[in-house]
Amino acid sequence: MTATAEASAPALHDALELVLADVTDQTPSIRSFTFRDPAGNGLPPYVPGSHVIVQCGDKANAYSLTGSGVLPDEYTISVLRVDDGGGGSATLHRLAPGARLTVSRPRSAFAPVATARHHLLIAAGIGITPMLSHMRAAAEWGHSASLLYSYRQGEGAHLDDVRELCGESLHECTDRSSFLAALAVRLGEQPLGTHLYVCGPQGFMDTVLHAASEAGWPASRLHSEPFGSADLDPGQPFSVRLSRSGTVVDVPSGTSLLEALEDSGLKVPFMCRQGVCGECVLPVLRGTPEHRDLYLSDAEKTANNSIMCCVSRSRDAGLEIDF
Amino acid sequence: MLSTQGSTLTPSVQRFPFPFREDSYRYSTNVEPAPQFVSTDAGGWGDRLIEIDPHYRSELEERAAILDRDPSRIAMLAHMGPAVWDTITTLLPVLAADYPDVMSFTRERRRCHWRNDLLRLDINFVIGDASTLPMEPLRFIASQIQDDIALLDQREGALWLDAGVITFAADWSLGFDVGMRFLEVHGPVPRVHEEQIITRAQQFLMRLQPGEKYRRTNWTMTVDRRLDTSTETYPQWGPDRLEVVDDPELPKRLHLRVEVQHLIRLPQSGAILFLVRTHMISLAEISAVPAWRQRLGRVLAELPEDMADYKGISRYRDAAANWLLGG
Numbered sequence: 001m002t003a004t005a006e007a008s009a010p011a012l013h014d015a016l017e018l019v020l021a022d023v024t025d026q027t028p029s030i031r032s033f034t035f036r037d038p039a040g041n042g043l044p045p046y047v048p049g050s051h052v053i054v055q056c057g058d059k060a061n062a063y064s065l066t067g068s069g070v071l072p073d074e075y076t077i078s079v080l081r082v083d084d085g086g087g088g089s090a091t092l093h094r095l096a097p098g099a100r101l102t103v104s105r106p107r108s109a110f111a112p113v114a115t116a117r118h119h120l121l122i123a124a125g126i127g128i129t130p131m132l133s134h135m136r137a138a139a140e141w142g143h144s145a146s147l148l149y150s151y152r153q154g155e156g157a158h159l160d161d162v163r164e165l166c167g168e169s170l171h172e173c174t175d176r177s178s179f180l181a182a183l184a185v186r187l188g189e190q191p192l193g194t195h196l197y198v199c200g201p202q203g204f205m206d207t208v209l210h211a212a213s214e215a216g217w218p219a220s221r222l223h224s225e226p227f228g229s230a231d232l233d234p235g236q237p238f239s240v241r242l243s244r245s246g247t248v249v250d251v252p253s254g255t256s257l258l259e260a261l262e263d264s265g266l267k268v269p270f271m272c273r274q275g276v277c278g279e280c281v282l283p284v285l286r287g288t289p290e291h292r293d294l295y296l297s298d299a300e301k302t303a304n305n306s307i308m309c310c311v312s313r314s315r316d317a318g319l320e321i322d323f
Numbered sequence: 324m325l326s327t328q329g330s331t332l333t334p335s336v337q338r339f340p341f342p343f344r345e346d347s348y349r350y351s352t353n354v355e356p357a358p359q360f361v362s363t364d365a366g367g368w369g370d371r372l373i374e375i376d377p378h379y380r381s382e383l384e385e386r387a388a389i390l391d392r393d394p395s396r397i398a399m400l401a402h403m404g405p406a407v408w409d410t411i412t413t414l415l416p417v418l419a420a421d422y423p424d425v426m427s428f429t430r431e432r433r434r435c436h437w438r439n440d441l442l443r444l445d446i447n448f449v450i451g452d453a454s455t456l457p458m459e460p461l462r463f464i465a466s467q468i469q470d471d472i473a474l475l476d477q478r479e480g481a482l483w484l485d486a487g488v489i490t491f492a493a494d495w496s497l498g499f500d501v502g503m504r505f506l507e508v509h510g511p512v513p514r515v516h517e518e519q520i521i522t523r524a525q526q527f528l529m530r531l532q533p534g535e536k537y538r539r540t541n542w543t544m545t546v547d548r549r550l551d552t553s554t555e556t557y558p559q560w561g562p563d564r565l566e567v568v569d570d571p572e573l574p575k576r577l578h579l580r581v582e583v584q585h586l587i588r589l590p591q592s593g594a595i596l597f598l599v600r601t602h603m604i605s606l607a608e609i610s611a612v613p614a615w616r617q618r619l620g621r622v623l624a625e626l627p628e629d630m631a632d633y634k635g636i637s638r639y640r641d642a643a644a645n646w647l648l649g650g
Binding site: 044045046047050069070071105106107108111113114115140141220273274278294295297 | 351352354356400402403404405406409412430432433450451476477478479485519523526527530532533534590591592593594
């Protein structure tokens with residue numbers, strides 16, 4: 001699965017510079033890309049179901065990693081070419097081995113639940129990619145897992161991989177009615193303590209989650225791929241007026257207020273830079289902060305007279321702070 | 324700033340993580356990225372994730388003896404196996420990088436070689452195969468570092484204390500807490516719930532990304548340099564807290580106990596590794612650093628009664644504050 005992030009996504013700070021080592025066609029429209037460290041070093045390990053953000057030109061897209069995540073020497077993603085999309089997938093499809101790319105460190109937002117008695121994985125189309133990662137990890141650690149995979153005839157990516165990995169625990173469907181029938185059976189026959197994971201187009205995920213809910217599955221056992229939720233979005237640009245000096249500081253999208261103040265040579269006390277510790281609180285004199293921190297109480301947030309400048313932004317074009 | 328008498332201070336004082344930034348102390352979610360060096364009035368600390376000091380062998384021997392005597396100090400729920408291996412493959416390379424003269428770690432796929440000259444250990448093992456280690460994997464990693472270990476699994480929108488090796492607890496019990504939610508573990512701490520400190524800490528931990536490392540300090544006091552002040556051994560150390568008040572040896576016996584706690588999102592399992600390293604120096608040692616002597620004296624004198632009670636220091640804190648402030 002893919003999701004578009006802003007080019008200045010925070011995840012790309014501290015990113016990896018990798019070389020494209022291998023390109024393999026999965027289907028006429030889905031191509032796999034394997035990246036390695038140019039010096040041949042191992043890559044950071046990752047939680048099954050993780051994604052990376054790949055910079056292509058001025059676009060940055062998130063793609064699921066397809067390995068188990070255990071001590072990887074390479075990262076592999078599979079990309080569906082979307083000709084009328086943002087352009088990221090088409091740019092990637094034009095790359096040849098040897099190309100250098102900026103790839104974020106892996107980010108986990110679709111992890112398997114460690115206490116699950118069984119993992120029921122349900123994928124459609126390119127949604128197979130995080131499931132491949134889950135299946136590989138389950139095989140390596142000896143966890144119980146099965147896969148229901150729906151794809152259009154001739155468009156099934158990673159079929160050889162999943163057939164070898166899953167054996168008897170794989171069920172393939174190539175049309176909607178047989179998928180719905182297979183889904184109904186699977187939802188009714190899982191052992192207590194099973195967790196369900198679904199990835200595919202939004203309508204497909206809605207169908208699966210609705211059917212599971214109707215079949216009595218509690219929401220806490222249902223998991224769908226939520227790209228982008230691990231990061232705060234870069235936000236709208238705004239400016240702040242510093243009341244003591246009268247200076248105006250511009251805060252671009254993707255830059256935090258704290259970073260903008262630091263870039264202007266100002267010293268603000270800080271510790272966590274995550275909106276938790278409370279160290280970088282600043283008094284607000286005018287304007288309405290967009291509170292994104294975990295520090296201020298609901299009452300304090302409603303009062304709008306303070307802001308945690310490491311994560312929070314402005315709802316208006318301008319803020320005035322006592323600084 | 325390094326004080327003028329810095330050179331005459333013992334290494335354990337120079338490297339002591341003195342935790343007070345002001346003359347009063349309240350709970351806060353005081354996390355910061357790790358490792359990073361912090362300078363103090365006696366020297367500084369914090370440039371390494373795992374600190375090895377002159378007590379290394381004796382503390383590890385003490386841990387081994389405690390685990391032999393009381394197996395309830397080590398606990399692991401069945402689903403935490405991958406998190407334990409993740410802990411091993413995360414920490415051994417860090418140790419080898421920080422102490423290259425005495426430790427080395429190499430890996431070829433899943434086959435690992437670990438050498439620790441401080442313990443005269445030289446082993447080959449295979450990741451995921453417990454039979455290739457000299458003892459169970461969780462106990463093995465706890466035999467290489469002075470830190471206590473807790474592992475938190477993340478699920479159902481919460482963190483769960485599902486594994487650990489805790490031999491040097493400051494009056495709590497792993498056997499009692501294992502399997503609890505993070506919020507339940509912290510249930511007895513005063514004030515922090517009204518102030519939402521634990522809820523915020525949990526939110527912060529749940530948002531940590533793979534490989535991210537943070538730290539915080541916590542503190543209490545202990546009579547004599549006793550690492551094992553767990554709930555299980557309370558009858559052995561509880562009475563000392565009253566007895567020390569009138570002891571002329573109080574400045575030597577009473578120790579400031581500081582925990583440097585590291586919070587690490589493990590990269591493969593997604594579990595949170597929580598390391599608790601305990602450092603202790605006596606009031607007598609603290610008095611060699613005048614700024615510390617005065618600051619600790621003021622903190623103890625000002626500390627609200629409920630916080631002193633929870634820390635278990637209310638019997639002797641006035642005596643300690645009076646001595647430190649020269650009264």
